[in-house]
Amino acid sequence: MTTTSTAPAGDEVRPVAVETRLAAEIKRLLADDQRARAAERFGEIVDLQQRRASRIAYHYLRDPAEVDEVVQDAFLKAFLHLPSFREDLFFELWFTRILVNACLDRLKARTRRARWLVQSEPREGMADTGPASHEPSPEAALLARERRAQLESAVDRLPARQRTAVILSHFEGRPAREVSTIMGLNESTVRVHLFRAVRKLRGFLNREGWMERTPLGHDGRSRRHA
Amino acid sequence: MAMNARRWFQPWTSMPARWAEHRHLSDDRVLALALSTSTARRSDRTAERHLDACPRCERRYAQMAAQLDSLPAAASANFDQVFTPARLQTQRARIRRRLDILVGTAPAARLLDFPFAGRSLPRVRFLTNRWVPAAVAATLLLGITAGQLIHLHPFDADAGRTGSVQTGDADGQDGATSVASQELTSAPDSNPVVTNLDMTGTVELPPLPGDDAGPRTLDSFARLMRDEEFLDDLDLALTSAQVSELASIDALTPRVRDLTINIH
Numbered sequence: 394m395t396t397t398s399t400a401p402a403g404d405e406v407r408p409v410a411v412e413t414r415l416a417a418e419i420k421r422l423l424a425d426d427q428r429a430r431a432a433e434r435f436g437e438i439v440d441l442q443q444r445r446a447s448r449i450a451y452h453y454l455r456d457p458a459e460v461d462e463v464v465q466d467a468f469l470k471a472f473l474h475l476p477s478f479r480e481d482l483f484f485e486l487w488f489t490r491i492l493v494n495a496c497l498d499r500l501k502a503r504t505r506r507a508r509w510l511v512q513s514e515p516r517e518g519m520a521d522t523g524p525a526s527h528e529p530s531p532e533a534a535l536l537a538r539e540r541r542a543q544l545e546s547a548v549d550r551l552p553a554r555q556r557t558a559v560i561l562s563h564f565e566g567r568p569a570r571e572v573s574t575i576m577g578l579n580e581s582t583v584r585v586h587l588f589r590a591v592r593k594l595r596g597f598l599n600r601e602g603w604m605e606r607t608p609l610g611h612d613g614r615s616r617r618h619a
Numbered sequence: 620m621a622m623n624a625r626r627w628f629q630p631w632t633s634m635p636a637r638w639a640e641h642r643h644l645s646d647d648r649v650l651a652l653a654l655s656t657s658t659a660r661r662s663d664r665t666a667e668r669h670l671d672a673c674p675r676c677e678r679r680y681a682q683m684a685a686q687l688d689s690l691p692a693a694a695s696a697n698f699d700q701v702f703t704p705a706r707l708q709t710q711r712a713r714i715r716r717r718l719d720i721l722v723g724t725a726p727a728a729r730l731l732d733f734p735f736a737g738r739s740l741p742r743v744r745f746l747t748n749r750w751v752p753a754a755v756a757a758t759l760l761l762g763i764t765a766g767q768l769i770h771l772h773p774f775d776a777d778a779g780r781t782g783s784v785q786t787g788d789a790d791g792q793d794g795a796t797s798v799a800s801q802e803l804t805s806a807p808d809s810n811p812v813v814t815n816l817d818m819t820g821t822v823e824l825p826p827l828p829g830d831d832a833g834p835r836t837l838d839s840f841a842r843l844m845r846d847e848e849f850l851d852d853l854d855l856a857l858t859s860a861q862v863s864e865l866a867s868i869d870a871l872t873p874r875v876r877d878l879t880i881n882i883h
Contacts, residue, residue: 436711451695472721564690
C-alpha cells in the first residue's frame with residue numbers, strides 16, 4: 394500500500410498516514426495513562442474519518458439514525474481497542490474493518506427483529522424518501538428515487554462478502570489490496586467476489602430495466618486497467 | 620524444405636489466436652474488462668485488440684462501463700442531502716461527549732427523579748431489607764425439611780397398637796434374657812406381624828385371642844403357620860378330586876386321597 398490514497402469522488406485527497414500517525418500517538422498517550430489528552434487527539438481522527446464512515450455505513454443500513462449509532466459505536470470501539478492497534482497496519486483499514494463488522498452485526502439484528510415485527514412506514518431520511526430539491530423536475534426526482542431504490546434493493550440481495558466487496562471496492566473506490574486487508578481475504582478472492590457481485594447486480598437490475606435507462610455519458614475509450 | 624514447411628503451417632498454427640480475436644467477447648469478459656478484474660494479461664491484450672477492431676463489442680463495453688460508473692453515484696445519491704454538515708456536526712459532538720464520559724472528563728448521565736423532580740424519592744435500603752428474602756428462604760427450607768421428614772416417618776394417628784421387641788439367647792428360650800426392648804408400630808388392620816426382626820433373638824408377639832398361654836415367640840408362631848399351611852394343602856388335595864374338569868389329569872397322577880387314606 395502506498396502512503397497516500399485517493400478518496401472517492403467528492404472528497405479531498407489526503408494522506409492515509411495521518412490517521413495512522415495520530416493513532417500511534419494516541420496509543421502512546423493511553424499507555425502513559427493520559428486518557429483525556431488521548432480522547433482529545435482522537436477527536437481529530439473522528440473529524441477525518443467521520444464522513445467516510447457514515448457513507449459506508451449508509452450503504453449498508455440506509456437508516457440515518459442507525460448509521461449515527463453504528464458510527465459512534467465504531468469510533469468508541471476503535472478508541473477502546475487502540476492499545477491493541479498494530480502500527481504497521483493502516484488505521485483507516487483497521488477502523489473500516491471495525492465499522493463493516495458493526496454494520497453487518499446491525500443487519501443481522503435487524504433481520505432477527507424483522508421476523509417478529511410488522512414492517513412500519515420508513516422513517517424520515519430513509520433512502521426511499523430522500524429530499525430531491527436539486528432535481529430538475531418532480532418526474533426526474535421520482536425516476537431517480539426509483540432507480541436508487543432498485544439499486545439498493547439489488548445490493549441488499551447480495552451475500553455479505555459480495556456486498557462488502559462491491560461497497561468498498563466499487564462504491565467507495567478502494568483498491569482491491571486495501572479491500573482484501575479490510576476483509577481479511579486474498580486479493581484475488583476479493584476480485585472474484587467483486588466480479589460475482591457486479592454480475593449479480595447487473596442481473597437483478599436488468600430484470601427491472603434499470604440498465605437500459607442508464608444514460609450513456611461514456612466516450613467508450615476510457616478503459617480502466619488493473 | 621524446413622523453411623517451406625514452416626511457411627505452409629504458419630497460417631494454420633496462428634488461426635486459433637486470430638479466431639479468438641475475431642470472436643465477439645462474452646458478457647462476462649466485457650464485464651471483467653470494465654471492472655478491470657481480469658488477471659490474464661494475454662487475454663486482456665486479446666480483448667483489447669478485439670475491441671479496437673469490433674465496433675459492436677466496443678459499443679457493449681462502453682455501455683457496460685457507463686452502467687458501472689453510474690452505480691456509485693446512484694448508491695450515494697442522497698447521502699449529502701441526508702447527512703448534512705449540521706447532522707455530521709451533531710454526530711461528532713455526540714462521539715466526543717461519549718469519549719469524554721469514557722475517559723472520565725465528563726460526568727456520566729444522571730437519572731432524574733420521577734415523577735416529582737423537586738422531591739427525592741425514598742432510597743431503597745437494600746442492606747436493611749435483606750432479612751425479608753432471608754426469612755422467606757429459611758421458611759422455605761424448613762418447610763421442605765419438615766415435608767421430607769414427614770414423608771420418611773409418616774405420622775399415624777391410630778398407632779395405639781405397639782409390640783415390644785425382646786432379644787435373648789439364640790437357643791429360643793422365651794424371654795429368658797431380655798436385653799432390650801423397643802416399641803413397634805403396626806398398621807391398624809394388619810395382623811400382628813413383626814416389622815423389625817432381631818437376627819439373634821426371639822420376638823415376643825402379643826397373645827392371640829383366646830390364648831391364655833401368654834405371648835408367643837416368633838419361632839412358635841412360624842411353626843404354627845407351617846402346620847396350618849400343611850392342613851390347608853391337605854384339604855385342597857382331598858377336595859380337588861371332585862372337580863370334573865380336572866378328572867382327566869387326575870387320572871394320570873397318583874391319587875392323593877388314596878395315599879392319604881393309606882397313611883391314616
